[in-house]
Amino acid sequence: MAGRTAPGKTIGTILLPVYLSADEDPETVLSSSAFDDVCTVLHALRDHDPAFGAALDAARGQVGTRRMTPSLPGKVIADLPDRLDGDFHTALCTRLLMQTTKPFWERLQQLADYISARGDLPGPSTAPELHQFVKTQRNRRRHGYMGSEELAALEALPGWLWQAPRISEELRSRARAMRDAGLSLNDIANHFATEGVESASGPITWKSSAIRSMLTTNEERTAIASSRDERWERRYAALREWTEVVGALKWRNAGMDPVLQRWMIRQKSDYRAGNPRMTSELVTRLEALPGWFWEHAKPARGDREAA
Numbered sequence: 001m002a003g004r005t006a007p008g009k010t011i012g013t014i015l016l017p018v019y020l021s022a023d024e025d026p027e028t029v030l031s032s033s034a035f036d037d038v039c040t041v042l043h044a045l046r047d048h049d050p051a052f053g054a055a056l057d058a059a060r061g062q063v064g065t066r067r068m069t070p071s072l073p074g075k076v077i078a079d080l081p082d083r084l085d086g087d088f089h090t091a092l093c094t095r096l097l098m099q100t101t102k103p104f105w106e107r108l109q110q111l112a113d114y115i116s117a118r119g120d121l122p123g124p125s126t127a128p129e130l131h132q133f134v135k136t137q138r139n140r141r142r143h144g145y146m147g148s149e150e151l152a153a154l155e156a157l158p159g160w161l162w163q164a165p166r167i168s169e170e171l172r173s174r175a176r177a178m179r180d181a182g183l184s185l186n187d188i189a190n191h192f193a194t195e196g197v198e199s200a201s202g203p204i205t206w207k208s209s210a211i212r213s214m215l216t217t218n219e220e221r222t223a224i225a226s227s228r229d230e231r232w233e234r235r236y237a238a239l240r241e242w243t244e245v246v247g248a249l250k251w252r253n254a255g256m257d258p259v260l261q262r263w264m265i266r267q268k269s270d271y272r273a274g275n276p277r278m279t280s281e282l283v284t285r286l287e288a289l290p291g292w293f294w295e296h297a298k299p300a301r302g303d304r305e306a307a
Helices: 026-031 036-048 050-065 086-100 103-118 128-142 148-155 169-180 185-195 208-214 218-245 258-273 280-287
Strands: 002-005 011-014
Touching: 036 050, 036 086, 050 086, 050 103, 103 128, 103 148, 128 148, 148 280, 169 185, 169 208, 185 208, 218 258, 218 280, 258 280
Parallel strands: none
Antiparallel strands: 002 011
8 A cells, every 4th residue: 555665776565455345334444443554554654754754744734724635645555446436535545644643734734824814823813723723832842842843844834933922913003003193102001001901912011111112113123133143143152162162061160151151041041931032043053062951941752742
């Protein structure tokens, strides 16, 4: 049933016969253990061949679209008797995908479709199930339960954020319109406080500084981010130089500049909190430093499935 190419060799074929008698009900057969051996082999193949595993995950994503008929990767061929119609083939593909892939990939495709249609991440009122999926993935990453493939797939989504934004674009637009109408920052803050307006993450104490932050333009944010990036690079270079001179980092690093020590603590705090500034690239660079470790951070577990 399954075929794959071994490096430097000809195509090898694995035949997995499943006996179906003429008087058996197809639905009963699908719900039985008749195809368990097929799933076992597919699991073994995906562990041996990452590309094949990725193809299975992509096929699981098709299940989430509900626009395409579920199908198996091209290396897997289901040779069915003529008496079994297309519905049985679809049901078989769906079952094999459900048993050999994580539900994460189906939800991920649904999330990608939502973002493509709406242009933003789902909210609790617009798409509660997808909103809960987003929250779950942020928590998984924060607690160290997310694999690198899943992390990269989420970060490839347009507009993905590891930390939920406190202020919605709708509320930001309201504040901008009030400012254009001549209201001061303090007036806008008092208006929101009187109205009982909450941020996306819950209640907030409205002050003029909060309104000023809301109204900061993208250009201003870019300038701030550029300055922050330059400062990060300087601190990282100093820490790398420390390891080259003194040796691997330890729990306590006697003689290290207190400013550099506080910077290290901040990086680890941002990582645990899921701060969007702590990208996977920065994580990789920090972990490349001799002796670097994340206090209180749990190691990634491949056996923890996404909700």
